[in-house]
Amino acid sequence: MTMLTAESLALIDQECAKYPAEQRQSAVMAALRIAQTEKGWLAKDTIAYVADYLGMPAIAAYEVATFYNMYELAPVGRHKVTLCTNLPCQLQGADRIGAHLQNKLGIGFGETTPDGRYTLKEGECMGACGHGPLCLHNNHQMHAHLTPESVDKLLDELK
């Protein structure tokens, strides 16, 4: 039984190839990311499948999935917007953007809109402070220099 698509498995195999043959566990972070990209979030079955694919204990993969905070262990909206609220971004106006996002979407941080379209999250430093306020869309795309207007435009584009 395969739980991930052939494309996802091919990507995982590419990641495994980076490490010594007896170190497949090294690819677990990438494999969980790839699985999450496909599934939207990481159900326990998915984590167990990834662990088995890499030949590691399921609980060890679960440790990884719960340790790094970009993995989602419960369903999220189609579009996850993670706003950095750390100090440099805060100084550059992240609080205002956060309030705007919450008002606009009618949800708080850590919540999902009833239509399942957006999830709003608060993030830690993304390593691009000079461009703040900034957010990540679905973990992988950064939007910088946010203003209420650019936020509105972004939200509109995320169908």
Added chain:
Amino acid sequence: MSLNTPDTQVCLWTLGYDNPASLATYTANGGYEALKKILAEKTPAEAIIEQVKISALRGRGGAGFPTGLKWSFMPRTFPGDKYVVCNTDEGEPGTFKDRDIVRFNPHQLIEGMLIAGYTLGAKAGYNYIHGEIFEQYQSWEVALNEARAAGLLGKDILGSGWDFDLHAHHGYGAYICGEETALLESIEGKKGQPRFKPPFPASYGLYGKPTTINNTETLASIPWILRHGGQAFLELGKPNNGGAKIFSISGHVNKPGNYEIPLGTPFPDLLEMAGGVRNGHKLKAVIPGGSSAPVLPAEVMMGLTLDFDAIAKAGSMLGSGAVIVMDETVCMVKALERLSYFYFEESCGQCTPCREGTGWLYRIIQRIEHGQGRPADLDELLRIGNNIGGRTICALGDAAVGPVASFVKHFRKEFEYHIENKRCMVNH
């Protein structure tokens, strides 16, 4: 500041060109020549390390450890595999320089890692890239493929008979992986929890093999040093503080961004380059080396030069060169609340003082910020800080304490006002 040129700038000079990240831009300006020379002449490792030592290059990730010395710790005669690891897990609030190196000058980093791999006898290298900059993880893979296609990576590099490969490992949201041994654990597919030291990575690193870990900017400086000589690099900066360094300036300035300037540049010059304090406000405080560095009041900061030794003397640290500027509108209690939340949230949970202490610190500061402070709280914060600092496996414990102790030390009146009046002194 002068124009971006490969002579006066070490890492970000490609910004002066179209397609800054391309192999063509890099090679057209002397890129990979240092590597070619080393491979052609079979330069002994000792000679390379000697140049790095002369350059007085100090680790750009925050600790400022002399790079040449670190390289000399690698066991030469070790018979098994060895590794070189680049730390691009840049998550220290205020720091965003390594992202720009990967983004705008990846080949210099690749060349730096190749030279490190050659010098240290490594069989492979990994670049650990911060989780939130997936786009740089992808762009780095593009650069690696470009290098591979040009025969610069893989088997028999440039016909020299030497094999070496580089890969990217992508983080996924854990500040602690910027700590070098947590980073190694993470590459091994585990939770990023720091290892106790000794043993140090040079003897027991990735997969238990000797490993050298350097910051992105450090490794990217290596080709420059070997091309121009260690002495030239040293002369860019000042004694014991060799080179130019990227300063990431953020917060209340008009032009936040990265400025690659010689070590020893006076802080007011950097502030001026960044367009000065925004909206003509008055400077209140500066965190000079990333969020873990103790905060310094404006009057102290304005008299400092930006180098490891001067800032250390003033009671803070140059760290990663991340300069967070705060103007007079900032409530220091609120600022500290956010920083202490960060360390609480990012503590890996492994060792007791940090796991338990960071939450305790945060909760007290949160109470003060929300008008529920008590007169004994400030001394209690310092007491708790003393029980964390110096007693943890890694430096995150100290990093969590640094801001607390320095904010209370320099801005105690503001905290006391919060406690007594249950509101902010700055923003009523």
Added chain:
Amino acid sequence: MPLIEIDGQQVEVAPGSTVMDAAHQAGITIPHFCYHKKLSIAASCRMCLVEVEKAPKPLPACATPVTDGMKVKTHSPKAIDAQKGVMEFLLINHPLDCPICDQGGECQLQDVAVGYGGSASRYDEAKRVVKDKDLGPLIATDMTRCIHCSRCVRFGQEVAGLMELGMTHRGEHTEVMPFLEAQVTHELSGNVIELCPVGALTSKPFRYLARSWELSRRKAVSPHDGLGANVQVHVKDGRVYRVVPQNNEAVNECWIADRDRYSYEALNSAERLTRPMMKRDGVWAEASWQDALERVAAGLAAVRQQHGPAAIGGLASPHQTVEELYLFTKVLRGLGTESIDHRLAQAGAAVGNGARWLGLAIEDLEALDRILLIGATLRSEQPLAAHRLREAVKAGGQLNVLHAADDNLLCKVAGKIITRADAWGDALVRIAAAMKDAGAAVQTDTAGVNADDAARTIAASLLGGERRAVLLGALAQNHPQADRIHALAQAIAQACGAKLGFLSVAANSVGAQLAGALPGPDGLAAAAMLAAPRKAYVLLGVEPELDAYAAAAARAALKAAEFRVALTAFKSATLDDCDVLLPIAAFAETAGALVNMEGRLQTFHAAVPPQGEARPAWKVLRVLGNLLSINGFDYDSVESVRADALPEGQAHIAQHLDNATGAAGTSASPAVDGLIRLGETPMHQLDPLTRRAPALQATGAAPEAAACGALLARLGLEAGISVRVSQGEASAVMTLRQDDRLADGVLRVPAAHPATAALGGRFGPITVERV
């Protein structure tokens, strides 16, 4: 050797030692939680911070290597300040309710807090609450008490070899948990209870029954597998409340298996036989000891008179003590029979010149670098010896396996032949042939046999290395071709200079042999005694259908006899055909001795009195011997019995251990047509005690029949359906499971279980059909 100063004492320590090691050596206690001598260093609790001269910060004693001339202060103001600081952090989120915690009184955190904790907490914020986890029937959790020392997690990774617990999440939210609820199944899992320094992981069956200071502690020896784990029996008011490990580095280290830990529950089972019982007109009735023993003496005398002494057979359990088994044989031999045996599960191995044993010290298992394991379902047969062998593999040793199932041994396996049991002999010949091909002198006929790759891999492995052993497990010992397998194993061992050893199935397998519980000249072995029924049976501690090689035959034999008496601690459906049941003392209720697989004599005293009118079996046998007018039953103590059984104690044992076989045994016996059964004793069905321990029983599901997918496909059967498995007339209905680790042609159907007690031989032909 580095010389260091610790608290003013000069200590010379071995190179590579830590400050913690040096402190132990100097008799100095440094408080600690995450440090454990048997686990890797975590250095995470920070409780052992000490002052080291010239170090700017306090250093963890557990992780700091000593260097020559180092000066350490473990109790200086700087060290104490650091230790107190850590203690405060450990306590801020720990419930301060020791009086209601099950760990109270035996809690390391509580003990250390007395020395290093404050009198009141300065922590005034909200305290952490952590949801409890379901770890199954053995381990109770109170996760809010967890101090994140990670010992339980490291135990799984490093000792058990199976990571069932992890520390998930991070920072203050870190939690110990299994991946799925109730998913802690490892045979050594209960050891996390002692490892846990607080009350987060405690014994579920023991929960809230007694406080530690109310319990008296008695040393004992676990009566289950052949390791003879040392235990402490904790007693209050004449009742066993729990069993915990007693450290013995040479035997069990500080670990015990779950069955060693939880089998005591059976002592208080409702199935205990507490009064003698006699059958009158087919109905059981309680009887006085006097009446019951007289009936036994009369019954046996009548059979002897009518049918001759050879019509009497004696079957005893190798879980009984040396003294009990010795007097048992003395009674039987006094009656004139030589049909005496303790090897009920064996299909008929020959009796050798001495007692079969491990062939080396248990500790030395860890030092082996080449191992061939023949017919051992290792983890369930030998939970702790398995750990020793995993250590050997971890240290670079090579483990080779011959079995019908490719079970996960939780360590790397160098070479393996996975084939049906009736092909094991031939597989060994192939290994021998491969050794010959490699130039080794093998004293067995391999003419016309071609080695295959698997055999060559194993042969090459065995011919390398320096410290080798060929070990025969329970299945090899129970096998119908046991003598052939033994002879081939001996030839292979001799050819590579390996020790030849038997993994003793029971706690007193070696002792039973030394005590003479084996058929004498013209006597019958257990399987023969049941195949050719005797007129009378004397049973000691056995449940014939569960213990025998062929369950159905055992039942039939007992039924056909004229008189049967059982000395037993339990009522048992398998003893229903008996005429008299005599209640005897069980584990912890009697003094005695057991001889473990390495030939170690271990003695113990009774910890509690026997239940009801039960009496120690040696006393019952003494009276019986006297009633039967047999000479030499004037014993006044268990020690005097032992002196007769093992005249020079340990020295006697050493002279009587011998694994050599003279059996030619290389001629192949016919293979089984069709499917062959793989009938193992499940881990928690080993003996009458484990069979009645509720928590242990709750860990296992009902027995299933298992076969590999290829076989199922050929048979047109699917996993999950109900099937009838049959051996001749005997049959049982059970669920079918697919297990691709099984060799083709094998149907794995456990023995020693009520659900399969109607079946035939453990390695006999078997059929399976849809019901």
